[in-house]
Amino acid sequence: DVKVTQSSRYLVKRTGEKVFLECVQDMDHENMFWYRQDPGLGLRLIYFSYDVKMKEKGDIPEGYSVSREKKERFSLILESASTNQTSMYLCASIQKERGGEQFFGPGTRLTVL
Amino acid sequence: LAKTTQPISMDSYEGQEVNITCSHNNIATNDYITWYQQFPSQGPRFIIQGYKTKVTNEVASLFIPADRKSSTLSLPRVSLSDTAVYYCLVGDRGSTLGRLYFGRGTQLTVWP
Secondary structure, eight states: OOOEEESOSEEEEOTTOOEEEEEEESSOOSEEEEEEEETTTEEEEEEEEEETTEEEEOSOOTTOEEEEEETTEEEEEESSOOGGGOEEEEEEEEOSSTTOOOEEOOOEEEEEO | OOOOBOOSEEEEETTOOEEEEEEOTTOOTTOOEEEEEEOTTSOOEEEEEESSEEEEOSSOEEEEOTTOSEEEEEESSOOGGGOEEEEEEEBOOSSSTTOBOOOSOEEEEEEO
16 A cells, blocks of 8 residues: 655644654655645645655745655755644655546644744 | 636435536646545545546546536445545646646535
């Protein structure tokens, strides 16, 4: 079975802290994604990566950065956390072929106080 | 970027067939149509995918008309455990493969 894991299920941070969310997939997928999900807004794409050291902005990249140093790992970084970044964060990966299935991690519920 | 329109919510009773229709007027020639299911506090899970006509698996059926501007997810004989949010997506023809636009989804509630 494909597995996408995220470093934490629940995280509480304070305003201004630097936050790292880690995602690891074990299927050698080329593409990886970070989404945030808020009530009534569905999933919104923050950043994605189609290769090591490659990244592209999604729909809401402001306040976030990402890092992909190894193929299996994709990190989301909040340089200075703010309360409006309180959300559910979901990581996903997909093989390179168009139309492939996206595999999601369990999510990290981040609360910024 | 092909976007989708689907009902915000639907209600059904156990044992009934549920059909959720999704509109995607700007679907591109090479785009696939994919449906995901999401339970609370979990990541979305792939249900079914198709390009045209009809696709069926052990969970659902997907009906796609010839013009491909809409699609219908059909869940036969739903149970309480089918209560979830269902997302309809189409593939992006942008430079990066694999990107999908999720939208707000349809909250399906199944009642006893």
